[in-house]
Amino acid sequence: MHAFITGGSSGIGAATALAYARAGARVTITYNTGPDRAAEVVKRIEEVGGEATAVHLDLEDHATIAPAAAQAGPVDALVLNAVRWGTIMPNSMDFEDVPAAEWTAALHANVVGNALLVQAVLPGMRRSGFGRIVFVSSGAAEEGRPGPGPYGTAKMALHGMARALAWEAGGDGILVNVAVAGLTITEAERPVTQEALDRIAARTPSRRLSTADDMAALIHFLGSAANRNVTGEFVRDGSNAGRSSHAG
Numbered sequence: 001m002h003a004f005i006t007g008g009s010s011g012i013g014a015a016t017a018l019a020y021a022r023a024g025a026r027v028t029i030t031y032n033t034g035p036d037r038a039a040e041v042v043k044r045i046e047e048v049g050g051e052a053t054a055v056h057l058d059l060e061d062h063a064t065i066a067p068a069a070a071q072a073g074p075v076d077a078l079v080l081n082a083v084r085w086g087t088i089m090p091n092s093m094d095f096e097d098v099p100a101a102e103w104t105a106a107l108h109a110n111v112v113g114n115a116l117l118v119q120a121v122l123p124g125m126r127r128s129g130f131g132r133i134v135f136v137s138s139g140a141a142e143e144g145r146p147g148p149g150p151y152g153t154a155k156m157a158l159h160g161m162a163r164a165l166a167w168e169a170g171g172d173g174i175l176v177n178v179a180v181a182g183l184t185i186t187e188a189e190r191p192v193t194q195e196a197l198d199r200i201a202a203r204t205p206s207r208r209l210s211t212a213d214d215m216a217a218l219i220h221f222l223g224s225a226a227n228r229n230v231t232g233e234f235v236r237d238g239s240n241a242g243r244s245s246h247a248g
């Protein structure tokens with residue numbers, strides 16, 4: 001198994017790379033601005049006896065996408081985890097004030113960039129008659145929240161892309177799903193107080209927020225041979241805060 005994980009230089013992507021490596025897969029991770037962080041992830045994988053390579057890929061710079069896929073070679077599992085977060089913080093701006101350039105940049109990177117990467121990897125999967133593709137999306141996009149319209153819109157476009165691909169590539173043994181993260185605890189600094197995190201955790205079905213390792217386990221299952229025939233699904237992690245009246 002060769003797994004290609006975008007945005008493997010930190011957070012959920014790094015944890016996913018380790019999950020694949022621990023299961024015996026060879027791993028290629030991508031980084032954008034963090035070659036040192038990526039090298040650290042490669043080192044951690046090698047320390048657990050795994051094999052990993054880091055390649056540069058910038059979803060905003062489409063010219064980097066095909067070369068990154070070519071450098072990796074044939075791929076059995078593709079995890080589209082990298083994200084261009086965007087420049088607009090939640091609640092910082094009214095919808096009507098979002099500049100056109102921000103819409104364009106979000107869709108250019110997070111939708112078209114991911115589509116181009118799938119296009120680069122798909123022919124090899126079709127040839128081998130096996131493939132697993134996992135998009136990483138967000139509960140904030142699914143449910144909506146005030147603020148980052150372009151981020152959520154781009155994420156929801158990936159749900160459409162996954163459903164189309166599931167039909168398009170299913171006949172060649174390729175299963176395509178979306179892993180929907182809720183608020184996930186990673187090593188990244190967050191402008192959120194512990195009290196706010198506890199409040200959100202209390203609104204989830206399992207009363208706890210997932211770690212990057214929890215998300216990695218979900219992504220790895222969907223993107224492995226253990227997933228025998230789940231496709232075209234949007235699988236929500238338990239870290240998603242509920243909308244129901246039980247959620248308080």
Ligand SMILES: NC(=O)c1ccc[n+]([C@@H]2O[C@H](COP(=O)([O-])OP(=O)(O)OC[C@H]3O[C@@H](n4cnc5c(N)ncnc54)[C@H](OP(=O)(O)O)[C@@H]3O)[C@@H](O)[C@H]2O)c1
Nearest residue numbers: 007009011012031032033034058059082083138181183184
């Ligand atoms: N953490 C959460 O609470 C949460 C919640 C919902 C959904 N998600 C989703 O989960 C995924 C991972 O989130 P995370 O929290 O682990 O993020 P993160 O720690 O910020 O990592 C983002 C990754 O994406 C890469 N990246 C950033 N801009 C890029 C670009 N233009 N082109 C290519 N790669 C780029 C980064 O590479 P460099 O560091 O090398 O630049 C990094 O490896 C994302 O798709 C995110 O939307 C996360």
